[in-house]
Amino acid sequence: MNQNLHRLISAACDNRATEAELTQLAQLLRDDSLNRDEYLRYVDLHAALADEALPATAFDLVDYRSAVATHGSRRRTARALMGNRSRKTLLLVAAALVIAVVGVFQWNSIGRDLAALPGPIAVASEPSLATMLFSEDCRWPGQEISEGQRLNPGRIDLESGTAVLRFDGGAELILVGPAAIDLQTPGRVLVHRGDIVVRATDGAEGFVVTTPTSRVVDLGTEFAVKVDSTGETEVHVLEGEVSYRGLHVADELSRILRAGEGVAIDENGHPRSVPMNSLRFQDFVNQINPRSRVDLLTVYEGFNYSPGRLPLSHSTVGRGWAGPWRHLLSTGTSRAGDDATAGELTIVHREIQVPWPVPGGRLGMLKLPDGASTYIREMTRPIDLDARTATFFSVMIAAEPIAATGLDGTKPPATRNAERLSLTIASSDDPADTSIAFGYTKNFIPFIQLANGSKFDSPLTMPPTRTSLWIGKIVSRPGGDDEVSLRVYGESDSLDYAEPATWHVDSRNVRLSGTLDRIVLHSEGPNAKIIDELRLGPTWRSVAPISVETALENQE
Amino acid sequence: MWLTQYRIPPYDEVERTPGDWKLIPVQKNPFKYLNAGQRILEKMVGNNVQSKAGSADFLVMTVTDNDSNDHEHFMRHFLECQRELLRYVMCFVPNAHDARDIVQNTAVALWKKHADYDSSEPFLPWACRFALNETRMLLRTNQRWKHFLDDETISILTGRRQELTEDLDERRIYLRDCLNALPEKHKVIVEGYYFNDLAVETLANSSGRNIDAIYKSLQRIRSILLECVQRRQQSAWEAGR
Numbered sequence: 001m002n003q004n005l006h007r008l009i010s011a012a013c014d015n016r017a018t019e020a021e022l023t024q025l026a027q028l029l030r031d032d033s034l035n036r037d038e039y040l041r042y043v044d045l046h047a048a049l050a051d052e053a054l055p056a057t058a059f060d061l062v063d064y065r066s067a068v069a070t071h072g073s074r075r076r077t078a079r080a081l082m083g084n085r086s087r088k089t090l091l092l093v094a095a096a097l098v099i100a101v102v103g104v105f106q107w108n109s110i111g112r113d114l115a116a117l118p119g120p121i122a123v124a125s126e127p128s129l130a131t132m133l134f135s136e137d138c139r140w141p142g143q144e145i146s147e148g149q150r151l152n153p154g155r156i157d158l159e160s161g162t163a164v165l166r167f168d169g170g171a172e173l174i175l176v177g178p179a180a181i182d183l184q185t186p187g188r189v190l191v192h193r194g195d196i197v198v199r200a201t202d203g204a205e206g207f208v209v210t211t212p213t214s215r216v217v218d219l220g221t222e223f224a225v226k227v228d229s230t231g232e233t234e235v236h237v238l239e240g241e242v243s244y245r246g247l248h249v250a251d252e253l254s255r256i257l258r259a260g261e262g263v264a265i266d267e268n269g270h271p272r273s274v275p276m277n278s279l280r281f282q283d284f285v286n287q288i289n290p291r292s293r294v295d296l297l298t299v300y301e302g303f304n305y306s307p308g309r310l311p312l313s314h315s316t317v318g319r320g321w322a323g324p325w326r327h328l329l330s331t332g333t334s335r336a337g338d339d340a341t342a343g344e345l346t347i348v349h350r351e352i353q354v355p356w357p358v359p360g361g362r363l364g365m366l367k368l369p370d371g372a373s374t375y376i377r378e379m380t381r382p383i384d385l386d387a388r389t390a391t392f393f394s395v396m397i398a399a400e401p402i403a404a405t406g407l408d409g410t411k412p413p414a415t416r417n418a419e420r421l422s423l424t425i426a427s428s429d430d431p432a433d434t435s436i437a438f439g440y441t442k443n444f445i446p447f448i449q450l451a452n453g454s455k456f457d458s459p460l461t462m463p464p465t466r467t468s469l470w471i472g473k474i475v476s477r478p479g480g481d482d483e484v485s486l487r488v489y490g491e492s493d494s495l496d497y498a499e500p501a502t503w504h505v506d507s508r509n510v511r512l513s514g515t516l517d518r519i520v521l522h523s524e525g526p527n528a529k530i531i532d533e534l535r536l537g538p539t540w541r542s543v544a545p546i547s548v549e550t551a552l553e554n555q556e
Numbered sequence: 557m558w559l560t561q562y563r564i565p566p567y568d569e570v571e572r573t574p575g576d577w578k579l580i581p582v583q584k585n586p587f588k589y590l591n592a593g594q595r596i597l598e599k600m601v602g603n604n605v606q607s608k609a610g611s612a613d614f615l616v617m618t619v620t621d622n623d624s625n626d627h628e629h630f631m632r633h634f635l636e637c638q639r640e641l642l643r644y645v646m647c648f649v650p651n652a653h654d655a656r657d658i659v660q661n662t663a664v665a666l667w668k669k670h671a672d673y674d675s676s677e678p679f680l681p682w683a684c685r686f687a688l689n690e691t692r693m694l695l696r697t698n699q700r701w702k703h704f705l706d707d708e709t710i711s712i713l714t715g716r717r718q719e720l721t722e723d724l725d726e727r728r729i730y731l732r733d734c735l736n737a738l739p740e741k742h743k744v745i746v747e748g749y750y751f752n753d754l755a756v757e758t759l760a761n762s763s764g765r766n767i768d769a770i771y772k773s774l775q776r777i778r779s780i781l782l783e784c785v786q787r788r789q790q791s792a793w794e795a796g797r
Binding site: 006007009010012013014015016017018019020022023025026029030033036037039040041042043044045046047048049050051052289304305306307308314317348349363364 | 639642643646647650651652653654655675676699700701703704705706708709712713716717720723724725726727728729730731732733735736746750751756771774775778779781782785788791792795
């Protein structure tokens, strides 16, 4: 039965089936659900081969059921991994489309756009006062600003698009182009023109917005300010209240504007009431529809291998790697030269629960055995700490649950003191002197350690769940004042569309130098640990497993 | 199609015809005109345009568009999901050549209707509906394929395909490993036929075998791969238990 079915499907795949054979195959599919399953598996295998869609990363996998939830997030990487033939197909289809219906389509600009990866981030070495959290379709004339970038005092022009900034004072600001603003202090912005929405709560109260005609002071609230080309200013209060006054009017004459009210202030500083008309901050973010940007990932390892023991020399799948994983023979250090490709990785499937919208946990994970083990792998795209860059990483870690140990103050069992896990991004030339390690050590306290010996511990212990998601950020600039941060999410913690306001470990004003081109995974202790979904990318959205719906739900 | 904030002010670019209210799709433009959830409705009365904000879900009108923004957005969406469309179409028309033609026709159909696309919805399911229509059209009109699937079987396969999603994804992981495990003589055929796009005739000539033998080998190789994938999946499940 199967043989006949295979013969018929095979003929259909190769375009050799006669009309009679197609009729017979159709009949078999109508009659029997087992035939249908076999058919679907057969043609999907054939389709995978025909489109060279063998997954190099988990994002290559197509998941129609989750397409709604992950639209736009998991798809783009496939493009970069296509073989020649797929590219050809793509171009043919695109070309046909262009010729057929568009005519004057600007193919070159798209090609460039699609191929472009974000370049280094431009920040000066003076003290920064805000972070670019999110930008969508933004054009910045005269400068390049990308997500995750730290911003210095000074003017920002936005020609088009929408951006979200967070001031170090805590206020968040949505900027809609065309707009021009001056970042003045961590608590003050000057709006030359354009539309902004400010959310200044939880300690960020007192944020000041000045415009060519007026001065608005937040009193713990959310409000919108719109400045037109003449300088006329509208203020709309969405929640709480603000005080406002004409720019040249004495402070005592400030007036209060409450939620639901709007006011327009003309160039002479004279106010008049206008109907409140602005979206809430969150509605605005929802409307921007923040999406995951895994297409920007520079490094990805999902350990998507068959379960069992995988020879290290076969660990070649993933993205952005210069070779397979290697075993470090002398544990605890990462000196060059004493590693080996002999040995194995232990791959397991379905051993952890993964609450985040990633393929991880389902299609292969690395199990680090008990005792000490260290694995290293080189990246093709090094991180230059002497240049202006921002690099984010994320990794999923499953360790033994730690409930009733560190968190409630009881003394952890002695064996737990020996537990240690770290992910180090290091230089292959000089691993001892150029490296940044993220991990946890005894008592499950997350830490960041720099090669110069500086160690920064988290004030909190690991979340009391088995699986945690680690997201780190490294910001470097030529003149120093670098930053390294780490945040650990438990299974029930929600991920925001942009980087968090607070990190669990935050080391600002450190000095980083050198080139990082290798990842070192080190584990020791009596318990095995599981690692999955290791990602490096230039922005929060490229590494954080957010989906459209997750991002929106979390904002509700 | 959507209008960005910068495309709103030259409002006269909108093609207007007298009579009915028409819905102007607007994205990211809450400041100038809209409250949440609202859309702009317009109609021509004489030479004047009347506008109002509303939430009616009827008629989306076309907009004269002289820049490439829309094309760009459309192409981005399309390129993102092109592979998925091919995989989807091959469920119903397993021959890659015909399936690619269908995807190509789908692209044209999508472009013609892209003004109807609501960008708050995911693009792929929307595009899949078009792809399915194009597939049905081929299955009805093509001399050979019209002997294949009827609408009812298509719909059963679509549903089952959805249920098997996770299974099929997982199988692709094993497929890669199984492919590596193939004997060399089989690898040569797979690479030639699938990866280098060589005609079966060419493969036959270069290996000194006849065409039927190559087709037979392809059938045999696919069955071997299918069994291998099945075996690996089975042991993974057992190991998982």
